[in-house]
Amino acid sequence: MNPQEISHDPHARLVFAHNELRAHLHGLLRASRLMLLGRGDFALAPVIAKALRFLAVDVPLHARDEEESMLPRLRAKLKDPQSHFAYLLEHIEKDHEELAALQRDFDACARKLSARLPLEGAAKRGQLEPELKQFREHLAKLLLIYDSHMKVEERDLFPALAVVFTPDERSAIAAEMDERRPQNAVSMNPALATRSA
Numbered sequence: 001m002n003p004q005e006i007s008h009d010p011h012a013r014l015v016f017a018h019n020e021l022r023a024h025l026h027g028l029l030r031a032s033r034l035m036l037l038g039r040g041d042f043a044l045a046p047v048i049a050k051a052l053r054f055l056a057v058d059v060p061l062h063a064r065d066e067e068e069s070m071l072p073r074l075r076a077k078l079k080d081p082q083s084h085f086a087y088l089l090e091h092i093e094k095d096h097e098e099l100a101a102l103q104r105d106f107d108a109c110a111r112k113l114s115a116r117l118p119l120e121g122a123a124k125r126g127q128l129e130p131e132l133k134q135f136r137e138h139l140a141k142l143l144l145i146y147d148s149h150m151k152v153e154e155r156d157l158f159p160a161l162a163v164v165f166t167p168d169e170r171s172a173i174a175a176e177m178d179e180r181r182p183q184n185a186v187s188m189n190p191a192l193a194t195r196s197a
């Protein structure tokens with residue numbers, strides 16, 4: 001599938017966003033390990049900043065893609081509102097609320113930690129405490145919830161897009177995803193990513 005085809009395919013775009021999120025979380029985890037080892041230097045600041053921006057800007061848009069474009073359409077097709085699948089949709093929305101609150105706490109402590117990274121040389125672990133401990137605790141929670149959340153969505157939810165929705169419905173979802181983003185937004189739209197590369 002080429003980038004242009006991906007941009008018209010909501011399933012592929014949602015998975016693309018998950019993979020971007022995984023890459024940012026991995027960058028944060030690596031940064032946290034380096035800081036723990038006393039190798040936290042200023043080179044980590046842009047890695048942390050990019051991840052925080054993705055969590056604050058792109059992830060809420062992704063959550064809206066799911067909550068506003070996908071979940072209502074799936075609910076409309078459910079025959080049994082008490083089914084396991086109906087419960088799953090509810091659970092996904094609750095995860096989003098929990099993750100949004102966690103992200104706000106994480107953002108605040110990650111900014112404080114990043115501001116303490118020295119311009120020259122590396123900081124000893126003790127120089128970054130207590131922010132480093134809070135950063136690691138918040139990050140561990142984010143990783144835990146996102147890991148199961150994304151697995152459930154990719155295993156139980158996204159495949160339904162191809163099975164349950166007509167091509168017209170899938171095009172409508174992709175159009176709504178575009179409307180949520182500025183015309184020149186690269187993230188979350190692989191077609192734009194290749195145009196600007």
Ligand SMILES: [Fe+2]
Pocket residue numbers: 063066092096149153
């Ligand atoms: Fe989600």
Ligand SMILES: [Fe+2]
Pocket residue numbers: 014018062066150153
């Ligand atoms: Fe998702």
